[in-house]
Amino acid sequence: MKEDKNPIYTVKSIDEELAKLQIKKGLELEKALKSGNVNNIYSAQAYLKSIQPKGPEKPQSLILDPQQYGHDGYKEKTYNLSYQMLRAMSRTSIVKPIIKTRTDQVLDFMTPQKDKHSKGFVIRPKKAKLVDGTVKLTKEEENEIEYLTEFLLNCGDNANAWHGDDLDSFIKKIIPDSLGLDQSAFELIENRAGELTEFLATDGSTYRIADSHDDEYASSALQKGEKYGYLPYYVQVYQSRIVAEFYPWELCFGIRNPQTDMYANGYGRSELEDLIENVTSVLNTEQYNSNYFKVGSNPKGFLRVTGNVNNNRIEEFKNQWQATMAGVRNAHKLAILEAEKMDFISTQSSNKDMEYVKYFEFLIKFSCAHYTIDPSEIGFPMNGSSENQGGLGGNSGMKERLKHSQTKGLNPLLKTIQTWFNKYIINRKNPKYEFIIEGMEIEDPQTEFDNDVKGVANWMTVNEVRRKRGMKDIPGGDIILNPIFIQQQMMEQEQSNQAMEENPFNKALEEDIQRIFTEDSINV
Numbered sequence: 001m002k003e004d005k006n007p008i009y010t011v012k013s014i015d016e017e018l019a020k021l022q023i024k025k026g027l028e029l030e031k032a033l034k035s036g037n038v039n040n041i042y043s044a045q046a047y048l049k050s051i052q053p054k055g056p057e058k059p060q061s062l063i064l065d066p067q068q069y070g071h072d073g074y075k076e077k078t079y080n081l082s083y084q085m086l087r088a089m090s091r092t093s094i095v096k097p098i099i100k101t102r103t104d105q106v107l108d109f110m111t112p113q114k115d116k117h118s119k120g121f122v123i124r125p126k127k128a129k130l131v132d133g134t135v136k137l138t139k140e141e142e143n144e145i146e147y148l149t150e151f152l153l154n155c156g157d158n159a160n161a162w163h164g165d166d167l168d169s170f171i172k173k174i175i176p177d178s179l180g181l182d183q184s185a186f187e188l189i190e191n192r193a194g195e196l197t198e199f200l201a202t203d204g205s206t207y208r209i210a211d212s213h214d215d216e217y218a219s220s221a222l223q224k225g226e227k228y229g230y231l232p233y234y235v236q237v238y239q240s241r242i243v244a245e246f247y248p249w250e251l252c253f254g255i256r257n258p259q260t261d262m263y264a265n266g267y268g269r270s271e272l273e274d275l276i277e278n279v280t281s282v283l284n285t286e287q288y289n290s291n292y293f294k295v296g297s298n299p300k301g302f303l304r305v306t307g308n309v310n311n312n313r314i315e316e317f318k319n320q321w322q323a324t325m326a327g328v329r330n331a332h333k334l335a336i337l338e339a340e341k342m343d344f345i346s347t348q349s350s351n352k353d354m355e356y357v358k359y360f361e362f363l364i365k366f367s368c369a370h371y372t373i374d375p376s377e378i379g380f381p382m383n384g385s386s387e388n389q390g391g392l393g394g395n396s397g398m399k400e401r402l403k404h405s406q407t408k409g410l411n412p413l414l415k416t417i418q419t420w421f422n423k424y425i426i427n428r429k430n431p432k433y434e435f436i437i438e439g440m441e442i443e444d445p446q447t448e449f450d451n452d453v454k455g456v457a458n459w460m461t462v463n464e465v466r467r468k469r470g471m472k473d474i475p476g477g478d479i480i481l482n483p484i485f486i487q488q489q490m491m492e493q494e495q496s497n498q499a500m501e502e503n504p505f506n507k508a509l510e511e512d513i514q515r516i517f518t519e520d521s522i523n524v
Contacts, residue, residue, distance in 0.1 A: 156198030
């Protein structure tokens with residue numbers, strides 16, 4: 001067969017023929033649908049249905065409130081507080097240290113784990129094989145893990161992208177949004193082949209759930225059509241106008257506190273929405289105490305002057321007093337009254353009597369309780385905590401209290417991040433691997449050593465402990481260093497030797513050996 005001298009022309013010809021066939025196919029289907037013949041119409045509709053991409057099965061239950069769908073293309077969050085108000089609350093004197101502390105604690109885990117005693121993350125095969133307590137990897141798996149690790153640390157393939165995030169800046173952006181709004185978001189950027197190349201933290205307050213999240217209520221306000229059986233799930237809104245649409249795999253819409261409440265429209269509920277009265281009280285307390293020193297209106301007391309005193313002398317004394325003793329901005333001025341004698345009438349109670357400190361401590365504890373964090377973690381050791389109570393205020397010591405606090409508050413947050421990373425990033429890059437945060441329950445090296453000592457003295461052999469620490473077996477190491485166990489082993493060995501001595505065959509053999517050696521010595 002003679003080779004075509006112009007293969008590009010052949011490819012173009014094939015493309016043209018395919019396009020013509022596609023047009024012809026459409027005309028035939030249109031002809032069948034408009035034919036007026038029931039059988040032809042039914043066959044054409046059945047064919048069109050068979051070639052439609054099959055999307056996920058839809059539940060029968062109502063998930064979102066159908067009466068709240070408008071014509072804007074998205075569902076608005078039903079809330080008493082706007083996103084701007086929640087952001088302002090997250091910057092108050094108590095909430096801001098809580099969010100910053102948790103963010104810094106999460107950052108400690110956003111680095112590859114160096115050893116089992118350190119905090120960090122690991123990427124490993126989902127079906128990893130454990131040998132002597134460690135994961136054995138092939139060279140190919142090591143290369144893939146190294147690639148995925150760099151992808152995470154650089155937030156994408158392009159490590160030199162100046163406009164993007166690295167993992168530290170990424171975490172510093174999404175955690176405050178999550179803890180303040182319960183709505184963090186990051187976009188997943190693809191290349192033309194549909195492969196994930198970058199992920200980027202964005203403003204979580206600008207995203208809404210699209211009407212097309214439920215196909216039955218899809219709005220004409222959306223521009224994108226169906227793709228792989230899905231319509232856009234989320235939209236970004238700016239000045240009440242949709243500026244971008246996202247399929248479910250293009251945006252992580254992170255919610256930590258999901259609700260089954262149909263009228264919540266699929267949105268979460270931030271801790272700050274439950275703390276509105278508490279934060280308001282904090283602001284009022286701070287303002288009241290600030291005004292007490294700045295623009296206080298009630299005086300410290302009254303100075304009552306008695307006797308026949310010249311009015312000019314009284315005015316002179318008042319001016320001198322105000323010039324030398326008045327507070328900031330002349331706050332807490334002293335009133336001087338003319339009377340029969342001079343004495344001081346106090347109108348103030350001490351701060352301790354008014355219990356300002358204990359009330360403020362109560363507000364701090366209440367805020368920390370909602371975020372499940374110990375007040376001492378944010379620099380507010382509670383003087384009023386009873387040392388006879390359990391929980392965070394108990395007598396278990398500071399170390400145990402902090403561990404309890406992090407177990408209740410930090411670990412769930414880390415597990416949520418782990419879920420987001422696996423679902424939206426690692427599974428997209430290579431579904432055979434998983435992202436695991438390690439070190440949430442770190443065993444102290446000294447504690448581990450003490451446990452090994454206890455183990456080898458009670459239930460573990462020396463070689464088992466050596467294998468656990470990555471060391472080779474030693475001869476005679478298959479023994480537990482327990483006096484009772486060793487004594488039992490010796491007794492069993494002694495009984496075995498004694499049984500051999502009492503065995504008549506052994507006794508006869510020993511006599512024969514003794515006789516042979518005796519005869520040989522005589523002959524010599």
